Amino acid sequence: MSTHVLHLISLSSLVLIIAISVTKSARILILQGPGEGSHYFTATAIGEVLVKRGHQVTILLSDLYAYRANATKDAQLYNFELYQSSMTAETRDELYTAMNRAAFKKCENILKDVTLLSKLTMIDFDLILVDMIFNCPVLVAQYLDKPFVYFVASSMVPHPFSFRNRLPINPAYIPEMLTGFDHRMPFMNRLKNTINTGIGMMLCNLVLDPYEQIKKVYKIKPEVSMYDALGEGELWFLHTNFALDFPRPLMPNVIPVGGLTTKPAQPLNDTYVMSMDNDVASMFAKAFRALPQKVIWKLGGNLAQELPDNVKVMEWIPQNDILGHKKVKAFVMHCGINGVYEALYHAVPLVCLPLFGDQFDIAARVASKEIGIQLDVSTLESSVLATHIRDVIEDQRFKDNMNKFSYIFRDAQQHPAEVGADWMEYVLRHGGARHLRSAALDLDTYQYLLIDVLITVCIGSIIVLFILITLCKFCLRKCMSSCAGSKSKRD
Template structure:
């Protein structure tokens, strides 16, 4: 249609996709790839595994996804399913939590779009929070996708909450198939950002979906990270790296381990201190994430796009971008030179050998 558009990511930047869609540099030596759960400081073996993962992603994308681009264009379908033609990229990240990395001028960070000061809570919530006393309340949610939970996992969570002196708000669509102790309140909806802003919330047990992570960071709430899939492992690692969360493995988790993890983040003051510090960094900005996003969208409208921010690398295919064609030519030139040098040396050696043999015969005669 020729209308400029802005690409928006609901998660943090995916390094290999950023390289392909906006040509953003992503060195796998220190920029963790999605689903790896890696930190930005890696051992040699971790870097080997991480590099192999990045290479696999790039190969699969170029072999499976990219070849369909021309076919989609022929049939009038959107040929830029990963926003390759976007004028601007808005990424749901902030370096208060994310690992530092290079970004191009047409990429802007707007992490925390759903965050903000907590609004006044309904009396029902106020009464429950205040009834918890000094022990406070633990907020537990597995996100909007957790529509149900099997009996074994429900029993695991219920068993952990039974060991806590705190009260628990459990966000769950449906009834848990487990016996609950009186300190647990099960609801199918919560005003999550508003609850996290209340001082009675002492810890947030969460699957690490991106929006909830930013809300917890904004309000400085320590977390127990229970990642389930996709980018959640990476989000959890960032929280652990910043010292504001404990990460647990749902596949091996027991009630006692979960209760101990919750106790740790509440009783150890370093977790709250780190959460408060990261919160201060996130908030320390002249513009809110929403204002920042609006500013740049209006910028694109005013200038009928943002071509001047676009990298020329986008006009290169993956072989040109990685200089594989240049490397191949230089390698061929080097091999050719070495062959010529070898042949020249061999001819010189043979000539010298013949000359030496001829002079030796003359002397002997």
């Protein structure tokens, strides 16, 4: 082998070693909302891959979720930094009915903790993963003056925030969040969708205004508005996959990572348990009693009536493992995004009973794809529920469609969490992803909407029209004068 070839191999090896060392030395901070439920599990799905690739991942959590730092698996994977919450578990649950108030309270708890912020500053993170649903992580990222990547635990983003980040939006075929609309909308739905988008635009600044005050109080880049700060993310990880979601245009810095928690059947970590109103629970029990199939029911609290013989109630279940069992025929659920993707992964048809938030939008997508049905739990009767469950089980259409879209969903080269980790390493290697950032983000709203251009065109058109009318009048007067002169000579 020639000396020249050996030199090239040595040089290539050196470049490879340098690239590996860059990715392995990264310190990554995860700033997300609750320490449980879909927000936690979607963020840590990417975090787990990053840890396995040699990165140091730190998660900032309220002390209300301190048990995460003691959990065997999580404690082995991540470093945890806890801040002291001014809320109790009870007041936290109450505030989550008004999500913005809970997020604002959390923000104050973090930013007034000088010791915590000093420690985070000393760690000198290379990159921050922030939960977009909560505005405070953006402020913390700004305080630390570090690049950040958004992740969106929902499968969609409210149009006002899409607009600020210059994602293409068109209310004619892109449903606004919380409407529960399909992408094929009749006139009235398009009208409502447009109105909802407009109202959201107007209310956006009102939602962000309290954070503007926080920026000033804590001197966090007060010269940059909160509205502009939201557009500073290097990338967006959008928890969507078009096997489930409706088609829509995305910008180059928006990466679909839908199905982050999906995996081959195996026991899961503890899942979030909700208690259920006793009247609703009784309605479910009556419906399940009418089914010939056996039912596994995840339910927190005690049921006030005797359980049917075909029902087994558990406060925790290995949901993913059960969905992967070949005998499972249907999944009755509230249509949370992680559970829907797990059902899609294992091709289990759905009966959706959305309760709040984006669950209505997700249920609309399930119904549109005909991989399940959507029901209204507030008006539902036990006999109707039992009938619909039987329909989903017995109608081959639902199983066939679920098999089809499950195949589409799983027909990917990489798992979504691997995709997220790849892109975060991409940002680390290149010192950001500004080249994927649209120039539209640097435009003011009036420039982005071409209002200045439209005004100029309108004014120009008016001037041209005025000139044309003036010329026409002048020509007309000349013609009339010439005609009058000719007539006088003839007389």
